[in-house]
Amino acid sequence: MAVRIRLRRIGRKNAPQYRIVVADSRSPRDGKFLEIIGQYVPRQGETAVNLKADRANYWLDKGAQPSDTVRSLLRKAGVMKARHEAKVGAKRAASAVKVAE
Numbered sequence: 001m002a003v004r005i006r007l008r009r010i011g012r013k014n015a016p017q018y019r020i021v022v023a024d025s026r027s028p029r030d031g032k033f034l035e036i037i038g039q040y041v042p043r044q045g046e047t048a049v050n051l052k053a054d055r056a057n058y059w060l061d062k063g064a065q066p067s068d069t070v071r072s073l074l075r076k077a078g079v080m081k082a083r084h085e086a087k088v089g090a091k092r093a094a095s096a097v098k099v100a101e
Contacts, residue, residue, distance in 0.1 A: 002026070003064040005056070005074075007040065008033065017041045020051060020070060022059050035059075040073055051077050 002025040009030060011017035020038035027033065037059065038051035056079050060066070066074060074080050 003034070003059065003062070005037070005059060005064050005066040005070050007067065007069060015043065020056075020073065022064055025065075038073075049073050049077050051079070053077065053079050053082075057083065 003022060004025045005020065005022050006029075007018040008021045008023075009016060009018055018040040019036050020040060021033040022035045022037060023031070023033035035055065037055040038049065040049050042048055051073070056074060060079075060083065071080070
């Protein structure tokens with residue numbers, strides 16, 4: 001099962017709101033999903049993204065692929081930068097241990 005992190009539209013006409021959900025890639029946009037990990041309200045401005053970063057990291061670690069829009073929202077929320085810094089830090093620590101041996 002290919003898992004995607006994507007947007008699911010809610011809200012009324014001309015006032016879009018989106019839930020950030022983890023879903024099977026074969027399910028329709030507003031269909032069945034596994035978990036809600038956040039919300040995106042584009043008309044709010046600065047506080048547009050409300051996200052559970054720990055759950056997003058969990059699903060990304062499990063191999064879920066974010067859609068292009070969700071990837072940009074994760075980047076704005078700082079999730080992608082934190083993941084990158086953790087990966088680089090672990091790599092540096094591993095090379096330091098290797099050099100010490």
